[in-house]
Amino acid sequence: MRTSEIASRFQHYFEKQDHLVLPSASLISPNPTTLFTIAGMVPFIPYLLGEQTPPNRRVTSNQKCVRTLDIDEVGKTTRHGTFFQMLGNFSFGDYFKAEAIHYAWDLLTMPQDKGGLGFDPETLWVTTYTDDDEARSLWVNEGMDSEHMEILGMEDNFWTTGGPGPGGPCSEIYVDRGPKYGKEGGPSVDDNRYIEIWDLVFENYAVDNVKSKTDMHIVGELDNKNIDTGAGLERIAYLLQGKENIYETDEIYPVIEAAERLSGHRYGEDEQSDVRFRVVADHVRSALMIMSDGVRPSNVGRGYVLRRLLRRTVRSMKMLGVNEPVLPTLFPISKEAMEASYPELNDTFHDVSEAAYGEEDAFRRTLENGTTILDAAVKKAKQSNAGEVSGKDAFTLHDTYGFPIELTLEIAGEQGVNVNEKGFRELMDEQKSRARADALKKRHNVDLSVYDDFKKTLTNPIEFVGYKEHSSRST
Numbered sequence: 001m002r003t004s005e006i007a008s009r010f011q012h013y014f015e016k017q018d019h020l021v022l023p024s025a026s027l028i029s030p031n032p033t034t035l036f037t038i039a040g041m042v043p044f045i046p047y048l049l050g051e052q053t054p055p056n057r058r059v060t061s062n063q064k065c066v067r068t069l070d071i072d073e074v075g076k077t078t079r080h081g082t083f084f085q086m087l088g089n090f091s092f093g094d095y096f097k098a099e100a101i102h103y104a105w106d107l108l109t110m111p112q113d114k115g116g117l118g119f120d121p122e123t124l125w126v127t128t129y130t131d132d133d134e135a136r137s138l139w140v141n142e143g144m145d146s147e148h149m150e151i152l153g154m155e156d157n158f159w160t161t162g163g164p165g166p167g168g169p170c171s172e173i174y175v176d177r178g179p180k181y182g183k184e185g186g187p188s189v190d191d192n193r194y195i196e197i198w199d200l201v202f203e204n205y206a207v208d209n210v211k212s213k214t215d216m217h218i219v220g221e222l223d224n225k226n227i228d229t230g231a232g233l234e235r236i237a238y239l240l241q242g243k244e245n246i247y248e249t250d251e252i253y254p255v256i257e258a259a260e261r262l263s264g265h266r267y268g269e270d271e272q273s274d275v276r277f278r279v280v281a282d283h284v285r286s287a288l289m290i291m292s293d294g295v296r297p298s299n300v301g302r303g304y305v306l307r308r309l310l311r312r313t314v315r316s317m318k319m320l321g322v323n324e325p326v327l328p329t330l331f332p333i334s335k336e337a338m339e340a341s342y343p344e345l346n347d348t349f350h351d352v353s354e355a356a357y358g359e360e361d362a363f364r365r366t367l368e369n370g371t372t373i374l375d376a377a378v379k380k381a382k383q384s385n386a387g388e389v390s391g392k393d394a395f396t397l398h399d400t401y402g403f404p405i406e407l408t409l410e411i412a413g414e415q416g417v418n419v420n421e422k423g424f425r426e427l428m429d430e431q432k433s434r435a436r437a438d439a440l441k442k443r444h445n446v447d448l449s450v451y452d453d454f455k456k457t458l459t460n461p462i463e464f465v466g467y468k469e470h471s472s473r474s475t
């Protein structure tokens with residue numbers, strides 16, 4: 001089943017249960033404390049908090065998400081993308097736990113020829129919150145094997161916004177991929193074998209004084225209880241498509257195939273190259289989606305995240321032996337793979353791709369200038385007692401060659417060499433202080449020159465004419 005078909009089955013199922021289908025919001029988060037939309041509930045926070053009235057008390061969406069926190073997992077686990085799509089059903093003061101559990105079970109286990117997703121009930125597991133006996137008995141009533149349930153504490157299975165407001169227990173749904181993929185015993189034993197696909201949050205408490213995930217004050221029960229759920233579309237897709245990971249699904253894999261053609265290497269040949277192929281396919285797609293929502297490469301905020309994604313793509317392809325520009329081949333292929341779900345990508349593709357290709361060209365120049373210097377610094381580090389690239393060398397690379405510290409850390413790390421990051425940061429701070437002092441001096445200079453000019457005027461005494469002029473004008 002294609003990824004887009006899974007998304008439409010999910011939405012169609014909830015539409016039949018009287019949910020209003022809402023389009024995805026932009027990846028640019030409406031919440032000023034996060035750069036990107038990180039979950040399906042983000043656009044609905046005002047409804048969950050009761051600050052605004054929703055267009056319907058039951059809604060469903062397929063939200064575009066970016067999680068940069070997961071960037072180091074990409075390509076190494078089977079289930080983490082920097083960009084992914086989160087399906088969800090939401091109830092704002094309407095149905096609650098019993099219906100949420102029923103809908104999830106029903107849709108997951110309904111045979112595919114009846115419109116469901118057709119998971120074998122025997123492969124499903126859930127985790128529930130410590131004191132949530134109700135959720136456990138609801139799951140068993142639906143047909144969940146009582147041996148396939150784990151009880152977890154606040155750290156894992158209690159949700160809040162991080163501040164005062166709604167909160168409540170969660171129940172996460174997992175799929176057991178079987179003994180070939182790891183140890184038996186449930187999600188807390190092996191997260192490569194048991195894959196989390198869907199998280200149901202039952203918001204029934206008002207919480208206050210939230211100090212950490214486990215330290216907060218539960219004020220009491222909410223009058224309007226909410227349901228907020230998030231299901232990973234790519235994770236469901238890879239399990240249903242019989243693939244090994246999300247990167248091999250239909251919306252991502254074509255980029256891996258194109259990268260194979262460019263590099264002459266085969267995916268599946270060796271693990272290190274495979275990680276690079278997956279990183280490339282993931283990052284190209286994320287960059288495309290982020291740029292299509294209006295972000296352009298820069299040195300701050302979202303633009304910097306985007307810049308890192310594009311640079312990591314170029315570098316990973318370089319490690320696969322490709323020294324020519326890669327984005328002009330990979331970007332159109334990613335767009336073609338995504339356009340069934342996002343036809344609007346075509347409207348901006350000309351501008352987006354031009355900006356991406358320009359960024360690649362600029363980065364190639366940076367790489368050319370810096371790589372020889374860094375190689376020498378790494379060689380020197382290997383021979384030195386400290387065994388690390390000095391802060392001074394890292395600083396010169398940054399300051400003179402525009403080589404970002406992340407890149408120095410990454411390239412040196414690949415060769416098993418550390419970088420004296422503390423030393424680098426100290427030199428950066430010194431440079432900042434110098435710049436600040438210079439700016440101050442300049443300001444003083446300007447002030448003094450103004451003062452000098454003013455002083456000169458004082459050598460010619462000023463005649464006070466105010467009242468005279470004023471009275472002559474008023475008559």
Ligand code: ATP
Pocket residue numbers: 067070079080081082083084086196197198199230231232233234235
């Ligand atoms: P995990 O612990 O596996 O990283 P999570 O607990 O961070 O997942 P949630 O925040 O509960 O996940 O997100 C809801 C759902 O979104 C998850 O059940 C999963 O299916 C999906 N999801 C979360 N993060 C990612 C990601 N980086 N890539 C793909 N899907 C994701």
